[in-house]
Amino acid sequence: VHCSYCNGTGTETINTGPFVMRSTCRRCGGRGSVVTNPCVICRGSGQIKQKKTVVVPVPAGVEDGQTVRMPVGRKEIFITFRVQKSSVFRRDGADIHSDLFISIAQAVLGGTARSPGLYETINILIPPGIQADQKIRMSGKGIPRVNSYGYGDHYIQVKIKVPKRLTDRQRALMLSYAEDETDVEGTVNGIASTNTGKRSTGN
Secondary structure, X not given: OEOOOOOOOOEEEXXXXXEEEEEEOOOOOOOOEOOOOOOOOXXXXXXXXXXXXXXXXXXXXXXXXXXXXXXXXXXXXXXXXXXXXXXXXXXXXXXXXXXXXXXXXXHXXXXXXXXXXXXXXXXXXXXXXXXXXXXEEXXXXXXXOOOOOOXXXXXXXXXXXXXXXXXXXXXXXXXXXXXXXXXXXOOOOOOOEOOOOOEOOOO
């Protein structure tokens, strides 16, 4: 209803001797009207506090701990995202890293392998003589760049699987290979000597 204190103007006049001051009406708060029967929940403010679950879109490339302002209904809210860690991928900005385990034969002779990617399984060409922990870069296979164009890269780190058990044939082949090695540092168990003349200390 119409505020009788300020006569609906939203302001009140205060006389202080020779001066006249105008200020916001103390009763209606400058609205020019008052609520005679205020809501018992919001007490006439028109707003209430409540916890509510809302569904929001997740921006591509969002990082852990990043806060984003989003419109929800007629309001805007600030949402802080927590990105769950992956058991396969490690993130570095828009780039991701993962491990690829290959056999000794693949490392020496080269070949192909398959590795999980963010969007699909990746076919990887392994060059002959690849070293342990060497990285293969898959350009544009990473995460979308935030506030920019394009995607990051996927770096695949090579891990060489060393077998713990060998068949008799595999062991014989390895011993034959060891006898012909020319860059042995130390000795090799199971052979008399290598091409470098170094002898074994084991059986």
